[in-house]
Amino acid sequence: MVISWERAFHAFGPARGGHELLDVLRRGELERYACEHPREGLDPYSFLWSALYCAGRITPATVLGLRYLASALTAEDFGGDDPTLREAVVWWLREVTRAVVDGTYLDQARRMARRRDDPAVNEWLDEYLRHERSVHDWGEGDEPGRVLLAAAEADCFDALPEVFEPVASLLVARQPERLRTVAASAAAALVRHPELHRRREAITAYHLAEAARGTPLHRASMLLGLGELGGPTLPWLDDPDLGVRVCAALAPDLAGTAAATRVLRSAALDPAALHHAFGDVRLPQLLSLNEAVAEALCERVEDLGPLLDGATAAVAYDGPAGDGVLCEPYLRKAFPRGVLHGGTDAHRALARAVAASDNPWRDDKRWTAVFARTGLPAEREAWLAAARSDG
Template sequence: MQTGLDVLHTTDWDRTFHAYGASGDAPGRLSGLLTDDPDTLTRSLGYLYSAMLHQGSLFPATVPTVLFVAGLLDRPDRGRPYPDTGASPEPLRAALLGFVRDAAESATIDATDTEVAERARLEPAERERAIDAIRAEDEQVWEEPVLEALTWQAVADLRAAAPALRDAVQPLLTCPDALLRSRAVEAAAAVAALGGLDLDLSGAADMAETRDEAAVIVLAKGEAGGDTAEFLTHADPAIRACAALAPALRDDAEATRVLVEALEDPRAADQWFGSRPAAFGGHVRFTLVRTLAERARPEDAERLLPVHRRMAALSSAYTAERDCGPLLELAFPRTPGADAGGEPTGVQRAYLRALLDNDDLWAETVADFSVHLKGLGLPTDREGVRLLIGD
């Protein structure tokens, strides 16, 4: 399967599309990744995420784009794009590996190849009609079922590309640069999960020298469906927690205990890594508490109340939805459309009192947290919560 410049030159970009319509602009925009100018590189990387992987969504043009990007991974870094934050800019290949990882994750769906093929079934004439409509900027076509079928075809195509993506990423698993190795490990795990491929991280593991690298390897092993139970007793609490996040350990009591232990000091967990693994989308504590809540049942709410109190105590109006939302859902389970009704239980009162005890949670009104509270049938203001629990 072709990668790199071959894909850029042979793809009929006018007959495929991205988030904003026909992708005839792709060759010009993607070729910016071949320069060493930071401004151009930054714009081209932005294009990858705005047009080709818009808000994590896959499009038919995403597939040749990922294959083009994969073919650039063996090119030495000449320029660095500007970073999103004040951090030092990463090498271009680190950003490209991140895109490969993100695209693979967006296409990793719990469906067999046969099921995907069935959902992608589409008469060639119908596909051509849809492409013509997109090129004509017919807004109505975006609401038609044909677009869903074309998206499923993109999933199938990216699955088929997984071996080529693996081959492109593999050499970087043992490159001298530690950051590139870690990004390659993350990309390799996502590609393996996408295509149902074996994941061999032995070379990267042999070269790992830091907590950051070890954590990425353990997380990758878990993401690919591996058994990480042996790391639950590791001397490093960060490695133990990374092992506990593995989906295969969802029902493992020791993994749950490790997550609770890690959240005994959420601020410390946030400081574990110099270069935070991609598995943590934001503060480390967000992922830990979300996973813990997802694995628990409503009857576990009382046992997990100390965790909730610690999360509520350090939270703010801007992080409350991610800090407190997961365990609040556990304490206030609701059936969609049901009326909350009734007096709160003692445990529920304790959960709400923990929110009231932190002034920072109520210093400003932030939509995310207010919407979350409303969705649980709870008041969205501090006084309303006080009245509910009788304080």
């Protein structure tokens, strides 16, 4: 089955006109499009992120978008007068790459994809394209559609080598630093593909060189990339910039290093300072640097005691922290079965901190969601009782 835009679908339904939307994005004519199509359901930017990616959902339209954008990326006039559009597209390519490159279910997807030319699949697609229906609304009768989703995942994986050269061509000094930052992160993800392993050494060397120059955010991003690539980050644990030190310490290879743990524990004591380490600009790899620190500490440090100061600071912190609250990793570690009673002094101290803070008890939907996800009580009295318990 050959999938064209007229025969493709994305997360919310048929993808007809998708090529035109990406053309608008490529030319940087988003404002003009908005004026001419004030009632359209998807503008070009939301089409890219919501329809073609949708938090990791790979569809036949994702594959078409990947190939189109990879081929258009290096055009001199890409994005028109808006340089951030090229950055956004490289970031999108990186996220799609990360969604498929590990290939956890790739063999299963390839087996399912063998059925893509079955008459039943074609009949289902003909019927589906007559309606606007999200893949999230599918039921038992949509198994042929799932065959096409599996085929899309396999096709997307196979198309990744086409993306590398356009992305790598942006890693030159004449390109803006922010674009090079995002492109390097995309390249680090791409070289995990088996056909691109031979490029890994060169991309690692690029990250190593760039980690020694540029703005703190650029250097920190290079160190996250080095960690992902298995390169050395230990020399940066003493860097004068907080965000740079932390990103060096987050490298998986330093998980058992006491010096890296000290850096992370120190950073956890002042979440506000870490949040503002790079001003208002965030790293391309991480939604929340604070959350990454909390997750790493909870994974690397066995006992709750050494983490208590950081956990208490996280309870009191009311700033941005991913989709929830910063102390969620600590709560999961301390109370993995959703049971507050029977712990150590450190467990009772953490319960006391939660009970004493006003943050969880002022109708904060983020905290409500955290209590639901962790199975922990949403009543202050329960936390007070746990804090007073004898273990």
